[in-house]
Amino acid sequence: MKDITIDYALRATWQSVARMYNEEAKNFGTTMAVGFTLLSIDPKTGTPSTSLGPKMGMEATSLSRILKSMEEKGLITRKPNPEDGRGVLIYLTPFGLEKREDSKDVVLRFNEVVRQNVSEEELNNFFKVMETINGLISEKKIYSRNTKLNNNHHQ
Amino acid sequence: MKDITIDYALRATWQSVARMYNEEAKNFGTTMAVGFTLLSIDPKTGTPSTSLGPKMGMEATSLSRILKSMEEKGLITRKPNPEDGRGVLIYLTPFGLEKREDSKDVVLRFNEVVRQNVSEEELNNFFKVMETINGLISEKKIYSRNTKLNNNHHQ
DNA sequence: AAAATTTATTATGCATGCATAATAAATTTT
DNA sequence: AAAATTTATTATGCATGCATAATAAATTTT
Numbered sequence A, B: 001m002k003d004i005t006i007d008y009a010l011r012a013t014w015q016s017v018a019r020m021y022n023e024e025a026k027n028f029g030t031t032m033a034v035g036f037t038l039l040s041i042d043p044k045t046g047t048p049s050t051s052l053g054p055k056m057g058m059e060a061t062s063l064s065r066i067l068k069s070m071e072e073k074g075l076i077t078r079k080p081n082p083e084d085g086r087g088v089l090i091y092l093t094p095f096g097l098e099k100r101e102d103s104k105d106v107v108l109r110f111n112e113v114v115r116q117n118v119s120e121e122e123l124n125n126f127f128k129v130m131e132t133i134n135g136l137i138s139e140k141k142i143y144s145r146n147t148k149l150n151n152n153h154h155q
Numbered sequence C, D: 001a002a003a004a005t006t007t008a009t010t011a012t013g014c015a016t017g018c019a020t021a022a023t024a025a026a027t028t029t030t
Helices: A007-028 A030-041 A049-056 A059-072 A093-119 A120-138 B006-027 B033-039 B049-056 B060-072 B094-117 B120-138
Strands: A076-081 A082-090 B076-079 B084-092
Touching: A007 A030, A007 B094, A007 B120, A030 A049, A030 A059, A030 A093, A030 B060, A049 A059, A049 A082, A049 B060, A049 B076, A049 B094, A059 A076, A076 B006, A082 A093, A082 B094, A093 B006, A093 B120, A120 B094, B006 B033, B006 B094, B033 B060, B049 B060, B049 B084, B060 B076, B084 B094
Parallel strands: none
Antiparallel strands: A076 A082, B076 B084
């Protein structure tokens, strides 16, 4: 198992989680991405859509499309933000709240089961390694500064 | 940092790796997925396309589309498999080989830098947790057996 | 051997992420 | 205050993953 790369393991693991989340979400008529979005919306007050991107690690442009389809499906309503003429406030419909709870169950169950099968120390270490990876990338410690120069490595 | 869920950390980390890989790949005119595919193709002999899916953790149907675009871009050629009239053998073109080397550099660099910043023990543990997660999912230990029944949890 | 099943591939549609471009509304500079 | 810049949003195009359906070639059953 040590002959696989770190990226491969990460990708395979994330993809298997995503596949599972999507299958579960299908049972109640949504998708993983819709579920994540529902969970980022405050069920009580209007949520400015600007707050969703950072919370979910998504670009505003990706979100815009998801919000549009969620509105069409009757999960949310979008109202102009009275405090900012450019902005939008997101509200859950009762239907959206229902699906939010369903989504929450799936996420909680996954996290619970993993925690039951991994020691706290292992989990802390797991988070730490991911933080390290994220840090290395955001600090540009991995990007090649000289990709162009390296282009002929091989011949 | 402990207030984020396991799925969120995994997703964010994988996405940041993917974003970085795609930016790097853009420098030499490919994408991450194309790079992974190139790396799964044997540079010396024809690779049956059936072997790619399992190696890459992708559905044959997803691959088919990528292979098509790779052929159009001149990275590979597809020839009928003489041993199986249904199958196809993939060959790298010289151009494809070049891009394969570029892709390899990026993957090697990422893995190298991460290893320089994480102890071997931490890395082993990291792999172990991912194996556990994958195992739990493939053994269906996470899926709800009773999603339908749970649907009304909330009211 | 003929019929039924499985396997390999492709085409298509849908969802999702990114990038880019456009637009309108703030905000900051001058 | 007017001009320039930034910010929030949307539309669109491209890539990628999945699912489903269709087709042709093996393989297995009968």
